[in-house]
Amino acid sequence: MSVATMPAGTETGAAPEQKKSRKKLVIIGVVLVLAIAAAAYWFVLKPKGPEPAPEPGEVVSMEPIQVNLAEGHYLRMALALQLTTTVAHEADGSKALDLAIATFSGQSVDTLAAPEKRAQLKEKLLSEIEHAYHGDVMDVYFTEFVTQ
Template identity: 55%
Template sequence: MSTTATAPPAAGTAPEAPAKGGKKKLIIAALVLLLAGGGGYWFFLKPAGPEPAPEPGEVLVLDPVQINLEGGHYLRIGIALQMTNNVAHAPDGSKALDATIDLFSGLDMADLGKAKERHHLKEELLEHLEHEYHGDVMGVYFTEFVTQ
């Protein structure tokens, strides 16, 4: 078995330096990758700006319906739907009337006399109708609201 030993560098000579440009090439490659990734995100994955608000379209007025309330009372309610201008065909009002009946049936007549409660119920009805009509309804109006 033989071993080879290397002699220590002689005094006055500089140790060998690693190849120059290795770190520079690594930094340049990293910058190119970062720029390419940023450019890809900018063009392909960047979220779009806010969607423009829908513009009002036709107002669909529905015939009033009578709904049974608590304690033998009833509510006669008429509604109108503010549609967006994106509606291609005349919408069917039966979904809106069904949602209105479901929401108001069995409520207390005294609660319906309070403006805050009516406003809350209108907002709840609008949320339900936005879902049912896939965003084509942007407003609900009470055209008739009579309790007895």
């Protein structure tokens, strides 16, 4: 049996060349992955910053309603909704009136006479209205508020 041997310089010279080209490919691959990740962050995942505050648009006034309070009393109230400029359709006030009835029904006259308690109830109502109208309403105003 004869074993053919290659010259010594040829075998040792090919292995380091192959290792160098493999390292170059790995480095190029890593740089490419980092570039793609940076582009994805910049165009897709980058925080956009704070959203601009909504601008006030039309104010929609509603007819007064009567709400039953505790101990046989009642509240006559009328609401107006401050819409944002992004509202493209006419606002239906039925959701707001329903939420107002649910919020104020059963309250005592003393509670509604206290300015801080009335302000808390108004904030609760506004929060529920903003949620129900998906951000199309930015404020609610009492245009009539009479207890008896």
